[in-house]
Amino acid sequence: MAVSLADRAAKLRLTEIFASLQGESTRVGLPTVFVRLTGCPLRCTWCDTAYAFQGGEASTVQTVIDEVARHGLQHVCVTGGEPLAQKSCLPLLSALCDDGYSVSLETSGALDIAGVDPRVSRIMDLKAPGSGEVDKNRFENIACLRPSDEVKIVLADEADYQWACARIAEYDLARRCTVLLSPVAGDLAPSTLADWIVRDRLPVRFQLQLHKVLWNDARGR
Secondary structure: OOOOHHHHOOEEEEEEEEEEEOOOOOOOOOEEEEEEEOOOOOOOOOOOOHHHOOOOEEEEHHHHHHHHHHHOOOEEEEEOOOHHHOOOHHHHHHHHHHOOOEEEEEEOOOOOOOOOOOOOEEEEEEEOHHHOOHHHOOHHHHHHOOOOOEEEEEEOOHHHHHHHHHHHHHOOHHHHOEEEEEEOOOOOOHHHHHHHHHHOOOOOEEOOOHHHHHHOOOOOO
């Protein structure tokens, strides 16, 4: 069912909208419009978008849709902060799908993902101990995952890697969806993580954050 006019008028707190290349997930390299919502209940030690924790501007779902259309791209990524912390994120995602976009959602894994429109590809974190937020993982979300979703685990050290290996085995994650492992920039050498994955024949995809390689994590890129 199409999103109602009332839902399109729902309020959001918006940090920024910009066009760039997708830097993560299996969509890496695709020209994408990013919709960054404001606010997050987590405080990961390696977070690189702390500027989205507060502030932002009041908007509506329809205003966001209109701004996305102005960029003329097919792929849209809704991110944060933690976008699901705003209840109007759900109608925003559905409205984007209704309007024909290929939509992905980047979420921390701390909040319930069950209500997300099934047309959306959910890129869900699992927080390793090095994040400082391992206790916030909502493992009930794993049962909701579909093949079109992805699980991302960011790793700061070998202890994080061993934790990730244990969770991948415990929940049979690689049979549910694509699993992505990433090193924390400046903490874990990419080549070291790559060697561990190959050594252990781990059924995951190694990834680097492309936007950091290209633009040194500049805001709005």
